[in-house]
Amino acid sequence: MTLPALIACDVDGTLLNDDDTISPRTRHAVHAAVAAGARFILATGRPPRWVWPVVDALGFAPMAVCANGAVIYDSAADRIVSVRTLPVETLGELAEVATRVIPGAGLAVERVGGSVHDTATPQFVSSPGYEHAWLNPDNTEVSIRDLLSAPAVKLLIRKPGARSAEMAAELAKYIGIQGDITYSTDNGLVEIVPAGVNKATGVEEIASPLGITDEEVVAFGDMPNDVPMLLRAGHGVAMGNAHPEALAAADEVTAPNTDDGVARVLERWWA
Template sequence: MTPELIATDVDGTLLDDDEDVSPRTRAAIRAAVDAGTQFVLATGRPPRWITPVVEQLGFAPMAVCANGAVIYDPAADRIVSARTLSSDVLGELAEIAARVIPGAGLAVERVGRSAHDAATPQFVSSPGYEHAWLNPDNTEVSVEDLLGAPAVKLLIRKAGARSADMAAALARHIGIEGDITYSTNNGLIEIVPLGISKATGIEELARPLDIDAANIVTFGDMPNDVPMLDWAGLGVAMGNAHPDALAAADEVTATNAEDGVARVLERWWRD
């Protein structure tokens, strides 16, 4: 059956190792969209990091951001919906993080009405927070201020640690406070509201279109992709994927550097 909706992770999946959408992948996606298939980005990225992807695609698909906590419409630059961790829950999580992973830094992602809402400082970090990526765009505040407003995602960062080890340690202490995941093994944990994942975000977009999970294909490479790989009718892991993603997928394609997404889509659509 031809898929009615395609949802793909961005980093390590849609983008190659130079953070580009290859011409072959772009053409395969364009052919699917031209045939009437829905296309959705499903990423841990915040809305403000979606524009470069949209520019490379050549069109503006709906985006599931912050691991499912935010639905963003880049065509209108509008936050459609946001699920948040309350200040009380953030406080509980911060206490657990300090106890279980001493010395870890904290940061939160917040959203306003648009991707670059100047009224809302969007990436807020604790003093001395060591970033896991280049070119950070954070506002450094006290821990009290960091925890003082709802956030769509809490980040726990320990330079030199392994995310998998951090997740295992935190999982013994975090239950109803939120769901733990990670998109890099570089000492960075992401916590989203309980029950929220890329799968729930995609389902939120698919439901009004009357598209069932059975008619959806998803692509991913990291543990934060596991829920959507497991949920979709066809979950495809990249050849470069984390073992958890490989285990959750129905099949494995080539790597992100070898047009893995395009190789699957070309079964149904070619430019």
């Protein structure tokens, strides 16, 4: 691949070590690329409010594709640039399917306001008894009726002890045009975003106005929610710790996230 114009990088399991830090080598490699004129963006399943620890670790504030492509976030200005949502009617249909097909599953939704600090909009809303897949949840617990009362950027379906891949395969039998199913952990958590929305469409939304083509993008990822981005990029790189689906989609497999896999690739172009 010729010199990339844009670097699209997943966060968890890719840019971050397993202790949620960015190694000095990886940080230096990213800074070297940006100093040379490359664009660096985050492409993550995280909502915008969970981007800020990454911004602090990087030492600069990049554009971010959040919620698996449903939200474009300008972290430098703390501004939501664009949002794709599941309408209320669709949320209701998806919730009915999820609770019927995955008995015992809990539901949650992600919403966004105008910025990370928009307190007028409860951003992570969960059903009673929802058991979180992540530490330090920042949810607001509401009734199912309230949960489904407003559009959301994604619906989360959670069943502790289940396998995300098996949940996704079962849901796929019943969910078609209502939304796209993906997952970023195999810890019993599946996410549904608006149909046709993924990290690849999010990266394109940032790159296209800059005159950057798919062929000029290098993308890094490790999980099934990264697959569309890895396939569409001019050069898709899977981490050595990646899920088999991500490995199969990539043009290259680098070292694991714990061994500076991102840096090892970037250093080929930028010392």
